[in-house]
Amino acid sequence: MAYLDHAASTPVLPETVAAMAAAMAQPGNASSLHAAGRRARRTVEESREAVAAALGARPSEVLFTGGGTESDNLAVKGIYWARRTADPRRTRVLASSVEHHAVLDAVEWLVAHEGAQVTWLEVDTVGRVHPDVLEAAMDDDVALATVMWANNEVGTVQPVVALAEVARRYGVPFHTDAVQAVGQLPVDFAASGVDAMTVTGHKFGGPLGAGALLLGRDVACTPLLHGGGQERDVRSGTFDTPALAGLATAATLATVRQPETAARLARLRDDLVRRVLAAVPDAVYNGDPVDRLPGNAHFSFPGCEGDSLLLLLDARGVEVSTGSACSSGVARPSHVLVAMGQDEERARSSLRFSLGHSSTPEDVDALLDALPGVVERARRVPVR
Amino acid sequence: MRLLAALSGGVDSAVAAALAVEAGHDVTAVHLALSEMPAALRTGSRGCCSREDARDAGRVADVLGIPFYVWDLAEQFREDVINDFVAEYAAGHTPNPCLRCNEKVKFAAVLDRALALGFDAVVTGHHASLTDGVLSRSVDLAKDQSYVLAVLTPEQLAATVLPLGGITKEQVREIARDRGLAVADKAESYDICFIADGDTAGFLRDRLGSQPGPVVDALTGAVVGEHDGAYAYTVGQRRGLALTVPAPDGRPRYVLSIEPVSRTVTVGPASALDVSRVLTGRPVWSSPRPLPLACEVQLRAHGMVHACTVTPSGDGWQLALDTAARGVAPGQAAVLYDGDTVLGSATVSSAA
Incomplete structure (x- = not known):
């Protein structure tokens, strides 16, 4: 997992x-x-x-x-x-x-x-x-x-x-x-x-x-x-x-360990980002590339729905988020991405990977093992 | 097989998913969010898609130990089911929204999505049998839903699993109780799910507005009343006609036909509702047969069957009924059966 x-x-x-x-x-x-x-x-x-x-x-x-x-x-x-x-x-x-x-x-x-x-x-x-x-x-x-x-x-x-x-x-x-x-x-x-x-x-x-x-x-x-x-x-x-x-x-x-945690997570995250962009070249890295949380990586995957990516990754033991869900579990296009000027389709195509104190390089490896096949599969799903 | 179970939050779909899991399939559950403004709680037997139903569906998945997601198909449902329902009434027809939902949402949008995601088939809690691609009635004839599934094509049926066809509703509830599923004794839903208060005429009036017109007696040609919208009437309806001129023979009068352009609702005696010849639009054959064909036809959900002879007529069928059917409205589905086996379905275009 x-x-x-x-x-x-x-x-x-x-x-x-x-x-x-x-x-x-x-x-x-x-x-x-x-x-x-x-x-x-x-x-x-x-x-x-x-x-x-x-x-x-x-x-x-x-x-x-x-x-x-x-x-x-x-x-x-x-x-x-x-x-x-x-x-x-x-x-x-x-x-x-x-x-x-x-x-x-x-x-x-x-x-x-x-x-x-x-x-x-x-x-x-x-x-x-x-x-x-x-x-x-x-x-x-x-x-x-x-x-x-x-x-x-x-x-x-x-x-x-x-x-x-x-x-x-x-x-x-x-x-x-x-x-x-x-x-x-x-x-x-x-x-x-x-x-x-x-x-x-x-x-x-x-x-x-x-x-x-x-x-x-x-x-x-x-x-x-x-x-x-x-x-x-x-x-x-x-x-x-x-x-x-x-x-x-x-x-x-958390605050005593913060400098060390942040440095470690940023390295892991940067590795994740580099590998995601290599595996899915048309993926779009959202948010500020520099001034951002060290554990956060957020992408849009054109032609995919975040919902589909999440389901397929979940089935492969990789737990991620589309970034927004209401209490009934219905995903809505993110107001954050819409405020950033993205259209609804791109907003629906996004996925958030977030790392924390227990994250390991193996977590990133597991994601990258699954992601290329998952993206390819999700592209076949008719976009609503 | 990798199966996608559609969980409504009710007992039937819960048991269908449970039986699929027990049969050794790899099952993932989804709840379809069909209402854009879901009510927090379910009220009685009416309505669906409340957050409570989503929660009940999620609890079933928890107990079965299978993944669970909510799919938002509210927009699709509005366009393909609700808007179609309103447009059909506006055209003077009598639509069946459950059938349309099966045709356009459950076994189209959901099935397409499931297949694209790598599932082999969808599993639902409909009471109907499906063996080797052949659709037939449930053993529980009182609960049989083969009529609203007859619109599915052989391709759709090939990617569908219906585990409940061989068991009765009471057995379904027993299985749910045995498995500890909390929905075992949940109330049935009977009415149209998107009209939570059951007031179909009010629902249509909100969307179509006031469209007053005359009520005309078929025998005398006289205007015998006024109405506020022909969409509020269905062929065969007797109650709520508010006729101001009594019938010459003093017998009850029924709605015989609805003509949307002149907004004329024609009423007449029960005997005038009898039809023996029905024309349909283009059919969907689930088990194709050559024409002409002697078989049975069912003209409404839970309606009686009539022996008939089917011949081609334009794109569709002409059905010659051996015994008259009463109150057949354009928009209803004519479903052909050979015994319990579903042969095909087509929408009634006219009846005489």
Whole structure:
């Protein structure tokens, strides 16, 4: 089995499992006042400190959540509501047109239900938002701007520091979805200048269902979840102590190992790209060839449907992604590729190969063993 | 064989796939997403293609331990089945969308795709027998679906596997229960899957708009009522005619014919519905026979069979029925049988 879908979820590190197992063996609610509660609370707060240290934030800036989707929703809706409450004219959201659905759909929900306007920030042919595009969209009515750190489909890395600098000049809070970046790129919350940042554990060897929103201490954010007042009153809910212990362990290891991981993955990825282009000469390498996630390779295979390629590779033990799927499993042409100016047919012909900490040269070999025959076979399938 | 199983989320296709796996075939499952706006949950016996059905199909594949994918054929389904359905009603015909779906989607788009991907055949949960390329009725005559499969060509049948032809619906449910398939007791779907509320007239009105016209009595030639769209009527219909002038003989009146250009719906006595001569368009022969031919014909799904003599007429058939058939509408399929064996199918163009 060759697993080339780390961007969907990367295997949990053994150290994460050990940390979670140890925490699960301890009873207690971290909000309780007795000894068991204090013990749990210590685990939670040490986890918070570890995540903060790994990501260049202060502990008070780390709000634990249930994962990337929740963090994105909390940032987009929460900051929108808080900014609009402070000044009712602020109803505009600036968002890149290549965001993950967790941002995209949250913005569209604000438009449909909360009187928001949206300016979708255009991208160039590799999927990058230029800072002057953000600057041109700035106005008095802007509630927040949100641009992802690195794209989950084509891997393009955004100029986050320059974008955040534009937002700062206009006094507009800037959120970035850094779900794909942690563990693959150096990520430093304070140095980046962003006001809010989404991260999630299962993309860097942590558990599923545990993530964080890093939120600057002066950034107002209206809660989605009301209750016990945990997490600066912004995100109530009993602490998932074992998951947070796992999240912290993985964050620490992933960021310590990041330079070495990135270098190794980039070499593997470059080898994969070279060999794919040699085997399928008309394949198109999508995204920024240089400023991209080291583990990401994304191609269009003209004359093929991504769906067919995926099925045929799956049957040969090679696990990849078409890059976008809705909850019912129906593949739609990727909004990312469409935003990058590709037509629907080419968008449907694409496939994402993503590498992570457990990837080996054998995984790449397995892909290249299968790919030429698979592409040839997929070309016979009538294109819809 | 490498087989592609089409899983609807219902019990029949689940058991068909299970039997194919147990027969030692290499089976991959797909669920066809046919609705562009799938409802989250299924409601009662109506509708299909809900996300719940996709989930049920996926759970069947999990239990059988076979790969599972969702194929989005909503666009194809809209063009070839839904649009055809609306256009046929607009032309005063009575279409069978299940038959059209088999002809254009399940055993065309899906089959073509399957063969191109390297599968040898598709396997479905239709209740019909298929042995050595010969299509025939299911042993469960109440569930027999050979009528809606008769439109398949010998080439299509050669790449089709129908594992359920030799067993009854009750046995299908038993097999599902034995195998731990959660869909074992799932409700049957009866109605047209893309008209979730069952209101066919309302569905057509939304698409074709108001097209008022007269209702004319065949015996007197008098206008006996008005209608809002001839598409809401089918030949043989009695209910919902809203006639304002009583019949001279006081007997119930039925829709005899629909003329789309003048939007005239003609009504008359039951006896006028009887036909003994049926003309069809170009046929599809699943088991070709020379003409003239004495055999049986079935003129609607789950309808009775009539002994008949088939002779050529233009591109199609002329069917001389031994006993009169009641209420035969253009657009229906005439399916020829020799006993339980399907010989071929053609669309009714006129009947008298």
